[in-house]
Amino acid sequence: MTRIIELRQIAHARAGDKGNRSNVSVFTYKPEDFPLILTQVTAERVKLHFGHLLLGEIQRFVLPQLHGINLVMDEALGGGVNESLNLDSHGKSWSFLILSLSIELDGEAPPSSNYDN
């Protein structure tokens, strides 16, 4: 059976900005969960989900030894910190928007529910 969880349960993230480009890095807490973000947190998926806000190209860089990915999203910030009328003109909150994506788990062994330190 398939179980759906929020990405936030298996991964942590941070957003940064440069001009009108946002980047969000996403790392799984556990190495064994890394394949889940590799296959499910793709540039296409992010574009599909947030395309109304992320108007440009999305690139994804993979850092396997850190169990992380870096999403680089163009035309993402309404013009960037100088021009945007968004309260969060840096787009700092993009990390948690990405962490709201759903992740499908296959099989019977769900990941540990407690990912706190």
Next chain:
Amino acid sequence: MSQKRTFRVGTGAGFSSDRLDPAIDLVKRGQLDTIIFECVGERTLAFGHRDRAADPGLGYNALLETRLRALLPLCQAHGTRLITNMGVANPDAAAQLAVRIAQELGLNGLRIAAVTGDDVRTLIHDESPLHEPSCTVAETGRSILGANAYLGTDAIIPALEEDAHVVITGRVADPSLFLAPIQHHFNWAANDWTRLGAGTLVGHLMECAAQVSGGYFADPGYKSVPNLAYVGFPIAEVCADGSAVITKLTDTGGLVSTQTVKEQMLYEVHNPTAYLTPDVTADFSTVNVSEVSADRVQVSNASGTARPDQLKVTVAFDGGYLAEAEVSYAGPGAAERATLAADIVRDRIRKVHDVHLPCRTDLVGLNAIHELEPSKDLDIRDVRLRAALRCNDRKAAEALLWEVEALLCCGPAGGGGYRGRIEPSVLTYSTFVKRDQVTPKIEILSV
């Protein structure tokens, strides 16, 4: 101190308004060789130019005096060098202020260096090409506030060779502030790309201060950070090969973990194989991050290739005004009443005031940041309407504030708590200049 195998560098500030108490603690207890205060962003620099235009004696960081009064005596007592870009748009004036403070405090023998040469306003002309969006200076139709090249370690190292105790710069690439004393200490060659890449990683991890030591990290229930109210600022213990341990003082809040280090490693990074600075094209893609012990994380195996041929320049323009105004609605039907108020503001700003600029309205608490559709099931009982526009004409800014305030009597029922403000706005664009067009200079002032 006994012979040391590592070079100890700490961060005293990671942005212009960063806290002071963690920096004081670091110098007192950190046995630091050097402490860095990184306080310049593109926007702070633009506002620095605005300040300097209004008063030729200003244009440096507003907290410079507060920070130096607290730290210069401690740095002298502990033999810690202080390097900072708090000169912002006026390093000479900042260095003169530092001299006055040192004299008042009786800190004899202090050598204070001002690093200049980043101001390249004279190289920028009407036809200079700008990037993102691409246009020329003339096509912006705006007046230039200032233009600054990102200087690298080669601008700072001459001051270190002159034994300056305090180094005050304007625009220097953030990681270069850290790399300069590391490169100088270990005597790395200016084309030792591998080590310069490794040292740039250290600088990049450290440049936002607490963001690597537990700040900007806590997510209750998922990521715990002990004693975040008193988060300690970071220390890097750098080895001769460029690898380093990132740590913090004992008995401070926060934490240094592989998670905090990894998040900061990619902060504002795009392609991890090509992080461009004036010093090197750093490659973070092969970095190893491992926890040595509690609050001690080792980073190794960063590398790099040749530095970019050109220097990046930020050109700042006057951006007119940003006007923002808010009013609250609470209780049953709050969201519906706030939505009606928003429609009224957008309608009247166009029709009554003839302002046809984009006017954004948000319902704070509902959909303000990402324009997401709120769930219909939510029983919203507290929402704040926020309206915003950017304009060159101050009258348009005042019209927005007027319309939102007028909702108090003329708008939907129960609106209250009006606030409005008009702030100067700046625009920043990038361009590039040849290295040989930029000449860094140092001036040493002795106390």
